Amino acid sequence: MKQPVVLIPIDTYDEDQVYTAVRQGVELLGGMEQFIRQDEKVLLKPNLLARALPQKAITTHPAVFGAVCRLLKDQGYAHVSYGDSPGNPTTTPEKATDTCGLAAEAAKHGVPLADFNGGSVVHFPEGHTAKSFYLCHAVQEMDAMINICKMKTHALERITGAVKNLYGCITGVNKATGHAHYPNSDVFADMLADLNLCVKPRLHIMDGIVAMEGNGPSSGTPINMNVLLFSADAVALDSVFAGLIHLDPAAVPTCVSGARVGVGTMNYDEIEIITPSGTLTMEEAQQKYGNPDFDVFRGVMKKGLLPKVMPLLPFLQHRPKADMKKCIACGVCEESCPVPEKAVRAGHGQKAKYDYKKCIRCYCCQEMCPAKAIEVYRSPLNKLLGGK
Ligand code: SF4
Numbered sequence: 001m002k003q004p005v006v007l008i009p010i011d012t013y014d015e016d017q018v019y020t021a022v023r024q025g026v027e028l029l030g031g032m033e034q035f036i037r038q039d040e041k042v043l044l045k046p047n048l049l050a051r052a053l054p055q056k057a058i059t060t061h062p063a064v065f066g067a068v069c070r071l072l073k074d075q076g077y078a079h080v081s082y083g084d085s086p087g088n089p090t091t092t093p094e095k096a097t098d099t100c101g102l103a104a105e106a107a108k109h110g111v112p113l114a115d116f117n118g119g120s121v122v123h124f125p126e127g128h129t130a131k132s133f134y135l136c137h138a139v140q141e142m143d144a145m146i147n148i149c150k151m152k153t154h155a156l157e158r159i160t161g162a163v164k165n166l167y168g169c170i171t172g173v174n175k176a177t178g179h180a181h182y183p184n185s186d187v188f189a190d191m192l193a194d195l196n197l198c199v200k201p202r203l204h205i206m207d208g209i210v211a212m213e214g215n216g217p218s219s220g221t222p223i224n225m226n227v228l229l230f231s232a233d234a235v236a237l238d239s240v241f242a243g244l245i246h247l248d249p250a251a252v253p254t255c256v257s258g259a260r261v262g263v264g265t266m267n268y269d270e271i272e273i274i275t276p277s278g279t280l281t282m283e284e285a286q287q288k289y290g291n292p293d294f295d296v297f298r299g300v301m302k303k304g305l306l307p308k309v310m311p312l313l314p315f316l317q318h319r320p321k322a323d324m325k326k327c328i329a330c331g332v333c334e335e336s337c338p339v340p341e342k343a344v345r346a347g348h349g350q351k352a353k354y355d356y357k358k359c360i361r362c363y364c365c366q367e368m369c370p371a372k373a374i375e376v377y378r379s380p381l382n383k384l385l386g387g388k
């Protein structure tokens with residue numbers, strides 16, 4: 001049987017229209033009761049990466065989050081809570097929910113904030129790469145999760161969607177430690193795939209009405225993609241997102257790792273895209289709803305090239321780079337850097353200064369910089385030597 005991914009076209013965050021779209025999306029997938037019983041404890045996991053206003057497109061929009069709350073309440077789900085552990089070390093779940101507009105929505109629908117501050121180690125011997133996780137209490141206490149992710153680019157994993165959004169289940173500083181443990185995009189994606197197997201969300205809803213392109217996941221540019229996506233399969237959903245922005249899912253580490261360990265499928269022959277006006281192939285969905293100009297890194301290092309160009313590696317490797325005109329010397333990059341000896345130094349009047357020999361290219365600094373001062377420098381030499 002094919003994995004269904006529902007695509008609902010919608011170009012507004014008008015509350016009632018978003019509610020209608022969310023209800024229709026879940027219905028087209030078979031109805032909420034297909035995934036979650038009414039007596040279960042439901043945890044909503046939006047993207048609350050940072051303390052950011054909704055229009056910045058960094059976090060799940062309150063209208064989408066509110067629509068899911070309302071739908072659950074309308075359908076008799078009595079035990080619903082929500083939360084996320086922000087990536088930014090300078091904020092808390094409470095502050096992030098407030099600024100992002102989710103606290104107000106949650107209050108309106110009587111949905112309490114769950115405990116994303118504390119956590120403990122959960123062993124996961126079935127993991128292929130990660131055998132344990134430091135999971136927030138809220139995640140350990142729920143029966144069923146609805147993952148309400150945001151459609152964005154990501155410096156490390158190219159895109160962040162359903163699979164990556166679960167990283168907020170890890171408590172505060174342990175997220176930075178995870179980057180040091182899994183220090184490149186492939187092993188980090190392997191860990192995320194295991195995290196998905198461990199947490200097992202029942203349903204994924206992606207807010208792609210206004211997405212983020214370019215220097216994501218927090219310093220990019222909002223762009224209208226005008227879709228909501230729904231699926232029980234995180235990899236299939238992320239693969240449809242990739243297809244819409246003309247990015248091969250085989251170039252997305254979280255899709256590759258997720259498919260390999262059985263989180264889901266990235267094979268379009270195994271995915272059915274359902275819309276209110278009928279079923280589409282990925283090619284048809286791409287033509288109708290996609291954007292070939294969406295700013296995302298589509299380049300690849302030519303296979304077998306790496307050993308030949310080792311001496312050039314420092315010039316070929318992508319790396320974070322700070323714009324001194326934008327840097328406000330806040331020190332957040334140094335604080336976010338998971339390398340114990342710190343690959344970037346800043347703060348107390350000093351602007352960001354990198355030591356690339358120590359840098360593991362995790363891009364936590366780029367993700368957390370409040371001034372959008374850090375970009376990923378991608379060497380043109382890669383292209384000259386046969387990469388794309
Ligand atoms: S680069 Fe960004 S995070 Fe680092 S000190 Fe400058 S403004 Fe702060």
Ligand code: SF4
Pocket residue numbers: 320333336337338339342343344354358359360361362363364365366
């Ligand atoms: S400098 Fe930035 S990219 Fe390099 S290891 Fe530190 S946080 Fe990661």
